[in-house]
Amino acid sequence: MHKRGWYLGVCLVLLGLVAGGAVAGIALRSPGHIPPLKVTGDVANVLTLQDPDNLGQMEKITFQGAGYRAVRLADIIAAAGPSADAGQIHLVGLDGFAPAVKAADIQDCYIAFTAKNGWEAVNPKHPNSSNTKFLTEIVVVAEDGGNGSSFNVIDRETDLAQITPGQLLTRPLTLYPYDEGKAVAQKDGKDYEVQVFTRRRVFKISELTPLGAGDILLVTGENGDQLLTDDSGYFEVKDNYINYLQPDTRTRLERVKGVVVRPPAASITDAYYDGRRYLDSGDKVLLVVLDGLAYRQYSYAAANGCAPFLQHAGQAAQACGVFPPDKNVALAALLTGKAPAENGVAAAEEHTLKAPSIFAEADRLNKKALFLDTAPTPLGTETAPVAIKDQNADGGADDELHEAALAALEQGCDLLTLRFGGIEDAGRRYGPLAPETMQAISATDKYLSEIAGRWPGKVIVAGAQGAGSGGSSEVQESFNSDNMFVPYWRLK
Amino acid sequence: MKISTKKLPLLALIMLSILFAAACSKENTKAGAPGPHDEEKILVHGLQEEDFEITLGDLKQLPTVSKHAEAERSNGEIVKVDATGPLLDAFLQQYGKTQKDFSRVRFTAKDKYSIAVPADVLAGRQIILSYLNKGQPLADEMQPVRVVIPGERAMYWVMNMIRMDFETGGGQEPPNKVVFLETAVKNLPQQDYEDLDRVDQAVKISDLIDKYADPNDSGVSNVFLKASDGLQKNETKANFLSAFIKTSGPEAPKFLAPQFPQGMHIRGLLYVIFGHTAVFSYNEGMACLPKQTEENLEGIAFSQIFKQTGLTGGSKYKFTSADGRSIQLTINDLGSGGLIYQNEQGALAFTCTGTSGRINVPGLLSVEVLQ
Numbered sequence: 131m132h133k134r135g136w137y138l139g140v141c142l143v144l145l146g147l148v149a150g151g152a153v154a155g156i157a158l159r160s161p162g163h164i165p166p167l168k169v170t171g172d173v174a175n176v177l178t179l180q181d182p183d184n185l186g187q188m189e190k191i192t193f194q195g196a197g198y199r200a201v202r203l204a205d206i207i208a209a210a211g212p213s214a215d216a217g218q219i220h221l222v223g224l225d226g227f228a229p230a231v232k233a234a235d236i237q238d239c240y241i242a243f244t245a246k247n248g249w250e251a252v253n254p255k256h257p258n259s260s261n262t263k264f265l266t267e268i269v270v271v272a273e274d275g276g277n278g279s280s281f282n283v284i285d286r287e288t289d290l291a292q293i294t295p296g297q298l299l300t301r302p303l304t305l306y307p308y309d310e311g312k313a314v315a316q317k318d319g320k321d322y323e324v325q326v327f328t329r330r331r332v333f334k335i336s337e338l339t340p341l342g343a344g345d346i347l348l349v350t351g352e353n354g355d356q357l358l359t360d361d362s363g364y365f366e367v368k369d370n371y372i373n374y375l376q377p378d379t380r381t382r383l384e385r386v387k388g389v390v391v392r393p394p395a396a397s398i399t400d401a402y403y404d405g406r407r408y409l410d411s412g413d414k415v416l417l418v419v420l421d422g423l424a425y426r427q428y429s430y431a432a433a434n435g436c437a438p439f440l441q442h443a444g445q446a447a448q449a450c451g452v453f454p455p456d457k458n459v460a461l462a463a464l465l466t467g468k469a470p471a472e473n474g475v476a477a478a479e480e481h482t483l484k485a486p487s488i489f490a491e492a493d494r495l496n497k498k499a500l501f502l503d504t505a506p507t508p509l510g511t512e513t514a515p516v517a518i519k520d521q522n523a524d525g526g527a528d529d530e531l532h533e534a535a536l537a538a539l540e541q542g543c544d545l546l547t548l549r550f551g552g553i554e555d556a557g558r559r560y561g562p563l564a565p566e567t568m569q570a571i572s573a574t575d576k577y578l579s580e581i582a583g584r585w586p587g588k589v590i591v592a593g594a595q596g597a598g599s600g601g602s603s604e605v606q607e608s609f610n611s612d613n614m615f616v617p618y619w620r621l622k
Numbered sequence: 623m624k625i626s627t628k629k630l631p632l633l634a635l636i637m638l639s640i641l642f643a644a645a646c647s648k649e650n651t652k653a654g655a656p657g658p659h660d661e662e663k664i665l666v667h668g669l670q671e672e673d674f675e676i677t678l679g680d681l682k683q684l685p686t687v688s689k690h691a692e693a694e695r696s697n698g699e700i701v702k703v704d705a706t707g708p709l710l711d712a713f714l715q716q717y718g719k720t721q722k723d724f725s726r727v728r729f730t731a732k733d734k735y736s737i738a739v740p741a742d743v744l745a746g747r748q749i750i751l752s753y754l755n756k757g758q759p760l761a762d763e764m765q766p767v768r769v770v771i772p773g774e775r776a777m778y779w780v781m782n783m784i785r786m787d788f789e790t791g792g793g794q795e796p797p798n799k800v801v802f803l804e805t806a807v808k809n810l811p812q813q814d815y816e817d818l819d820r821v822d823q824a825v826k827i828s829d830l831i832d833k834y835a836d837p838n839d840s841g842v843s844n845v846f847l848k849a850s851d852g853l854q855k856n857e858t859k860a861n862f863l864s865a866f867i868k869t870s871g872p873e874a875p876k877f878l879a880p881q882f883p884q885g886m887h888i889r890g891l892l893y894v895i896f897g898h899t900a901v902f903s904y905n906e907g908m909a910c911l912p913k914q915t916e917e918n919l920e921g922i923a924f925s926q927i928f929k930q931t932g933l934t935g936g937s938k939y940k941f942t943s944a945d946g947r948s949i950q951l952t953i954n955d956l957g958s959g960g961l962i963y964q965n966e967q968g969a970l971a972f973t974c975t976g977t978s979g980r981i982n983v984p985g986l987l988s989v990e991v992l993q
Contacts (some may be wrong), residue, residue, distance in 0.1 A: 247743065262731040313777060316734030327776055344864075346881055378843040379858050397883035404884070406820055407872070413716065427736050450883065467885055620819075 132458040132501070150620040157560075165429060167241075167249040168369070171220075171270040172295030174211035176369040179309070181242035187286060195332050200240035200252055207236070207270060213370070215295075217273030217305055220300060221251045224264035230271070230300070231260055241265070271296035280489060281372045281398035282388035282609040283573070285337050286448055289482025289610050298367045303331040306364055308377060330375065332364035337391055348393040349374045350453045352385040354470025356461075371544035372391035387453050388609035396449035398460060401592045402467030404620055405488045409495055409545060412515050417488070417547040420574060421457040421505070422554025423593035425449070425615035427562045440591065446617035455608045457554055461615070462509055464592055465547075467578060475509065482510050488545065491512035494613070497544035502534050504551040515549075521576050526570075528552040531562070532577040548581070550574050557598020562612070567598070643908075650757030653686040653706050659968035662766035668724075668788035669717055678766035683752055684708035684716075689750060691772035693779060703896040705752035705770040713751065721749065723790065723854075726770055727872070729769050729778075738789075739778055740770070741856075747771050751783075797900040798991040801834045803891075804904050804964075805944050805970050805987045808838055809833065809867050815868055817878060822871030824878075828863045833990070835899035837863065838991060847877060848930075850890040850910035857886075867891065874902050886925045900931040904970055914961055919973065921963025924956065927989070936991035941972055944985035950992065955981060962986060 159426055163371040167176040179185060185201040186209065192198070207219065216233035231253065232240060239260075240252040250350035272279070272294045281298070296419035307327040335347060341361050349357045352371075365386065374383040401417060408415045418519050425448045433439045437481040440446065451469050452463045454477065462475035469477035474484030489512040490501040503515035504527040520527040528550050540611050556570035582589045593616035595608075608614075651657075660679035667673045676843070688706040711721050721727070721744040723913040730736035750770040753760060759989060760768055767789060771778045807825050810833065815824035831837045845862040847855050857865075857877075865879035873889035892910065893902040907922045911930070914923040939956070942948040951974070960974030967983065973982040 310775065310777065311738055311740055313735065313737040315736075326775075328775070358861065358882065359858065362860065376858070379856075380843075381738050381858070382742040382746060384746070395881050395883060397885065399883060399885045403887075411872075468886075 132139035140535075156395045162497040164268070165248060167265055167268065169206060169210040170269065171299055172213045172216065172272040172294045173207075173270050173296075173370050174213050176208070177206070179206070179249075185241065188239070189355045191252065191254070193252050198244070198250075198252055199399060202237045203239035203241055203251070203253075205243060206268065211270070211281040212270050212288070214272035215274065216270050218268075218271045218300075220268040220269040220271060221260065221262040221265055222269060223262040224248075224266050227262055228269075228483075228540070229260045229262060233273075241268075247452065247606040248314045264419050266357070269296055269299045271300055275540065279370075281386065283335060283391060284388065284609070284614060285391045286394060286615065287611060293338065295367055295370050295372060298333065298372070299331070301333070303367060304364075305329045305331055306332045306375075306377075308366075308368075308375060314549045316437075320576065324612050330364070330368075332366045332375065333393070334361055334364060336361050339391065341391065343604040345392055348390040350387050351385055351471065352453070353381050353461065354453055354476040355383050355511045356452070356471075357381065357383050358470040382421070384496055388614075390450060390614065393617070394448045396447040398449050398451050398592060398618070399463050399467045399469070400449065400615055400618060401590050402488050403466045403586075404590055405545070406467075407591075408493045409488075409491055409497055414585070415545045416429040416582065416585040416587060417545065417589040418582075419461060419547070420553055420577060420591065420593050421461075421549060421551045422596035423594060423617065424451075424556045424562065424600040424613055425593065425617050426612050427557070427567070428593060429565050431568055431571040435566060436568045437575040439575045439582070440617075440619065443582070443589075443621050444619050446619055448615050449592070449594075451595045451614050453609055453614070453618045455507070455613045457594050457596035458507065458509060460594035460596070461549070464594060465509070465511060481507065486548075487511050492545045495544075495553045498542075499545040499547070500538055500543045501547040501549075502531055502538065503547075503549045504528060504531050506551060510526070512524070526552045526555055528570075528577065529576060532581065535577075535581045536584070539581070545592035546585070550577070554596040554598045557596065559598070562598060585622075587622070589619070590620065591619040593617045644903040644907070651754055651759055653754060654682045655687070656682075657753075659759075659765040661754075662769065664783065665785045668784070668790075669719065669786075671712075675818065679751060679888075681708055681713065681767065684712045685752060687748070687769070688754075688773050689768050689899075691750075692756035693774065695776055700840045701776050701976050703768075703770055703779075704756045705750045705768070705772075706754035706757070707750050707752035707767065707770075707791050709764075710749035710751060719788075721745070724788050726789040728785075728787040728789070729783050730787070731780050731782040732860055733782065733783050733824070735784075737780060738787075739758065741970065743771065743774055743778065747773055747875075750969070765811045765912055775778055789931070796934050797895055798898050798901050798934045799835075799988060800893075800900045800927055800931055801902050802904055802964045802970050803822075803867070803869075803875060804835055805985060806830060807867075808944060812869065815866060815878075817868055817876070818872055819870060824866040824868040827865050827867060829900075830867065830901065831863060834901070839897040844894040847888055848892045849888050850892045850906045853888060857889060861886075862894075862896070875906060887979055895931060899929075900933060902927060903930060904964065908964075916961040918962060918971065919963045921961045924960040924962060924972070924989075926972070933952065933989075936990075936993050938993040940990040940992050941986065942990070943983060943985040944969070944987045949980075949981070949983060951976075951981065953977075 164180050168177040187207040188199050191200050218230040219233050220228050220230045222228040238255045240251050242250050247263040251262045253260045271372040275292050280292045280294045310328055312325050312327040347359050366373040368377050372386045374386050378409045405415050431437045456478040459470050462473045466473040466485040467486045489499050501513050502514040502518050504518045508515040512562045517533045518527045552570040560566040658747045662678050690704050692700045713800045725741045728738040748775045752768050752770045767783045768781040769783050787917045808827045810829045813916045825882030842859050844856040856886050856942050868874045868876040875891040877888040877891050892898050892906045911926050914919050940948050954975040955978045956974045965971045970986040972986045
């Protein structure tokens with residue numbers, strides 16, 4: 131019994147020592163409140179660092195006679211994942227002091243946390259002015275255009291500005307007090323109010339490119355949102371992306387990809403509205419979708435005599451496309467009249483429409499509709515597409531589509547939709563302006579000439595952006611004047 | 623049975639581990655499972671004509687979502703939740719509404735803390751009426767519901783929520799004047815407008831607002847438009863004033879502008895609210911609203927104008943004709959309400975029978991609430 135009690139006593143003492151030691155250790159090591167240190171700019175993952183022990187592999191270094199437990203800056207940057215080739219790293223302090231070091235020279239740069247100086251840059255090989263105390267933000271700045279992460283400003287003709295969030299963070303920005311709202315607390319029968327503002331780092335488009343009085347802007351989000359506005363709103367640089375804010379109307383569009391300045395009124399979505407009213411008026415409608423055909427590409431083809439039918443059938447309107455410039459995303463916008471964020475198809479892998487398409491209108495009006503589609507992964511439209519296959523194995527199904535369309539003409543229908551894929555295939559394989567792509571445009575033009583010539587009603591022809599239309603296979607890179615506009619025709 | 627004293631420390635350690643594990647493990651609560659706070663009430667204001675109460679138990683009947691959400695506090699601290707509960711939209715769906723139908727929704731807590739969630743948040747965010755966090759019921763001080771809005775600051779995340787106020791009208795005052803489009807456009811310059819492959823007549827909206835409202839009203843930032851097919855839209859003041867209303871031809875009255883894509887055009891425009899002024903299309907109203915007959919005349923009940931536009935109620939009204947003459951009528955003069963109709967000459971007119979007998983207002987241009 132005596133021995134048992136002794137064992138129990140020893141156990142309890144040991145337990146107490148362990149628990150007490152842990153508490154004492156925490157109390158001794160904790161420097162109290164640790165302010166957050168953010169890693170922002172041109173990074174895939176914004177980091178908020180608040181625990182020095184969770185930064186990465188700690189190293190003991192000595193600098194100017196003082197010892198530090200520090201983590202290599204390169205490890206932190208790697209964890210954030212630069213979204214482009216980093217050019218500079220800005221080490222921003224609490225007082226706005228912000229030295230920039232070359233990203234290529236940070237092998238011996240460290241970040242430490244000390245009770246005296248908070249987060250601190252420790253750069254033994256750099257000039258002393260690089261050692262920011264009370265560090266609040268590490269901004270990674272891309273060396274060039276940002277490899278797809280850039281914010282783009284274009285007009286109908288040119289790419290006006292291309293700049294990354296990191297690059298914007300190193301430019302003069304306005305701190306705008308954005309009104310978040312009013313909170314009220316009632317105490318002792320009295321209302322105590324607080325109006326809450328958040329200070330946003332903002333700029334205006336006119337700071338990037340000259341604008342004329344009354345110029346209209348089409349703001350486009352990464353997920354296909356579109357907003358037509360003027361220069362009265364602001365663009366906020368938020369960590370590693372850009373938001374649009376209009377404080378007066380409380381309009382907000384998150385993660386802006388780019389802005390079209392002075393956009394054309396015509397839009398790829400016009401096909402839905404034109405088709406709907408033609409059907410409403412009792413006209414038969416032939417809707418032709420040319421995957422992968424952009425406006426500039428068509429202009430080049432027309433100038434080189436590759437599209438004689440389209441060139442002489444009517445003036446091609448330069449119409450705004452959608453983002454991302456993918457053929458299914460474009461088709462969904464074209465068939466529903468809605469931007470990608472509204473119609474449910476905002477990425478190449480999405481196929482389910484959340485908005486009624488022109489086929490629903492045809493159904494409502496008891497019109498017979500037929501959709502002949504060469505694409506291997508069709509959209510889920512109300513009228514199921516008839517898949518047209520490359521039966522003669524000549525590398526494309528456009529010739530079979532041509533035959534099927536002529537057969538459909540014989541059967542008669544009110545809404546005939548044809549989707550050609552040859553231009554997209556050639557553009558993707560050889561380039562948007564390659565001779566092979568021009569040949570594909572020429573072949574499609576010939577098919578169209580015959581089909582449209584025999585169609586007893588209205589004809590709508592629209593290009594649909596694709597990987598082959600914009601000179602880049604990287605969708606992210608494709609918010610540019612080459613790929614954001616498509617040709618659009620209303621014939622007859 | 624005698625236990626060897628040598629094994630006592632091991633036994634103690636095992637028992638401690640079991641106790642520790644038991645204390646730490648909590649089974650996840652299933653969404654919708656009954657709980658002790660199910661009878662707690664939440665007052666709902668502004669959704670129906672009368673205020674009404676719902677309970678946490680009612681909310682548990684709705685489909686739930688589970689979302690991880692983080693919000694930053696001013697000290698940089700990140701509040702993290704794994705919220706489970708119905709979306710506000712799922713609650714509103716029962717009443718044929720969505721978040722986007724409201725200009726503000728105010729959530730109030732038991733301690734009288736309240737905050738109004740503005741239109742931009744309502745338009746772009748999911749709002750979770752959460753009753754579970756990380757699979758566990760909320761702590762007592764957060765019951766019955768914690769509002770969680772992923773992507774927004776924690777100031778909007780009202781815990782202990784007991785009241786929801788739904789507001790419409792962009793936070794602006796309701797209109798106190800209604801102008802009838804068909805009469806108004808007769809006094810405005812009309813111009814040819816090419817639309818739908820034909821040329822029709824259109825008026826500049828800036829002319830319409832210059833004449834019948836205050837274009838410089840600094841309180842106007844958004845303009846509300848409603849079509850006869852039910853489409854509702856807010857347009858910026860700048861976009862609105864730069865546009866036209868097509869007054870003849872197919873789809874008229876139609877809001878449109880050459881610089882707008884067709885997706886921004888609104889066909890069959892029923893009414894517009896610009897600040898304190900509503901512009902109402904009688905013809906479109908006749909196409910989509912219930913018709914009323916009075917003394918063999920068919921038209922739209924005056925009360926429908928209130929119902930549609932949210933026109934402020936009053937006890938005295940000024941009815942103005944196209945020729946500038948006006949008459950002031952009290953609520954008693956209106957009798958059962960009155961009728962707006964199209965007379966044999968094709969002009970709009972108003973008639974009512976009240977305490978002053980039958981009153982007719984030919985060429986009806988506008989009605990203004992005076993008191």
